[in-house]
Amino acid sequence: MDQQGVFQIGPIRPPSEANSLLLRVTENCPWNKCKFCMLYKKNAFHTRPVADVKKDIDCMAEYRDMILEHRRAEGFDMEAVQKEFYLLPSDEARICYQMVFTWLTEGDSQAIFLQDANTMVLRADWLCEIVGYIKEKIPELKRITSYGRANTLARISDDDYIKLRQAGLDRIHSGYESGSDRVLELICKGATQEEEIIGGQKVKRAGIELSIYFMPGVGGKELSHENAVETAKVINEVDPDFVRLRTFVLRTGSLMEEVRKNGNYTEGTDMEKLLEIRDMLQHIDTNKAHGKITSDHIINLLQEVSGYMDQDMDWMLSYIDSFLALPQQKQKEYQLARRMGFPLDWKQLYLLRESDQEKIKQMARLYDGAEWEALLHRYLDHYI
Ligand code: SF4
Structure with missing residues (x-):
């Protein structure tokens, strides 16, 4: 095994990919200007050479084979696994081995997520080559997913999306955050509503699943209603497979503190943000939007607000109302x-x-x- 048995592991992945194998294809974020985000502020963006990414895939496949050698009918021979683990040449190698072991035993052994923040920025032919290589070396994978920023998604051609789909890309996660142009500008998202709609529709047209993230409350009290209505408009136009809610909280130390200091943002209360979610749901056209809303993050007050937009909307609204009706x-x-x-x-x-x-x-x-x-x-x- 070359590279001393080490592959790169990036810092984050979507919560729904918590159990997926993680493959670092790019490093950090090519935009890196969103005011609420502190993830990559100190790190420059790099694409990784395709050859290096392939070596990482080889390393993962090799660890998988080594680990599966220890599988018995009654479970893993943990003594053999531990012996192999301690014989690895470094702590870094042990972390990588451990990740593959956890993915095989506790995780979603059929899923892989391509890190970091916006892998879709990579040239489509490079990404196709990487995805194709994953399919070749880890054929048991059934889901290959990546992050992509709306502005990037809008610039990719329909032809390239089709090539990516055919290569095996299954799902794109995208932090839209808001459908309102004024809110997008306020938070310096570097994308417009039009790009969100164009990008999202292209992804869907190619048969790739789309999972988009919105932040109720990110427009503050000032733009709360606009944030709800314009976000619902994007959902109606794109019809994403998943809408994931991430209630906005102004994080101490983020650049949003400056926006607040300049008088352009007043954070809503916890309950006002819930009311904004209700407002947004009410503006979703259930004839146009069929995907699933999820509140799969502890940051959301009511995590039970979850269901298919065309089937469960009444239930989701009445669930919120029953909470609002409490003393x-x-x-x-x-x-x-x-x-x-x-x-x-x-x-x-x-x-x-x-x-x-x-x-x-x-x-x-x-x-x-x-x-x-x-x-x-x-x-x-x-x-x-
Ligand atoms: S695009 Fe994503 S990772 Fe990059 S700065 Fe914005 S929120 Fe952060």
Whole structure:
């Protein structure tokens, strides 16, 4: 094995790819200007030579073969796995081996995600070559996915999308964040509503699945309604397979603090952001949009808001309404529990330890107004 048994691993992947094998095709973000994002600010963007990426794929395939040698009918021979693990030449190699082992045993052994932030920026023929090589070396994979920024997606030709689809690219994740041009400009997303629609429609036309991310609240109080309506417009025009909600929280230390300081942004309350989600859902045309909404992140207050837009919209709206109909004290108790990391819905708060329930009740009574929002924010700051 060359490269001392090491392949590159990038810093992030979408939550829905948490169990996928990760292949670093590019490094960092070619845009790197979004004001809310602190991920790659200190790192320059690079494409990786195709030959290097192929070596990484070879290394992953080799680890897979080594690990599968230890599979027995009753499970893995862990003694042999551990012996092999400790014989690897470096800690870096052990991290890579461990990743392949986890992917094979606990993860989604049929999925791979191409890192980092915008792999779609790569020349289509290079990306096709990489995807083709993955198919050759790890043929058991059934899903190959990548991030792509809307501005990039709009610039790729229909022909190239078809080539990428034929090569084996299955799904593109894209952080649209908002459908409003004014909000996109405010956060310096470097994309327009038109590009979101054109790019999204091209992806769909080629038969590639599209998963887009929106941030309710990212326009602040000032642009809350516009953010909801214009985002729904993009969803209606694109008909994505997945809409993933990521409630916006102004992160301490991000460039959004400057936007706020300049008087261009007032962060909405936790409840106002929920109302914005409701507003957006109401503007989705269920005759045009058929994909699935998901709230698959702890940052969302109501993670149960999930379902197919053309089938479950009434249910999602009534679920939000039933929360809004609770007495304010009950709403606050759930808000606080959720922001402290409670993973279930408000009807299950009784599952908390009695002492925790009591503490939450007291805090929900004690705090109010700006102090209450600041308290929630302190918890939320940890999640983003
Ligand atoms: S495109 Fe994505 S990774 Fe790049 S700066 Fe914006 S949010 Fe961050």
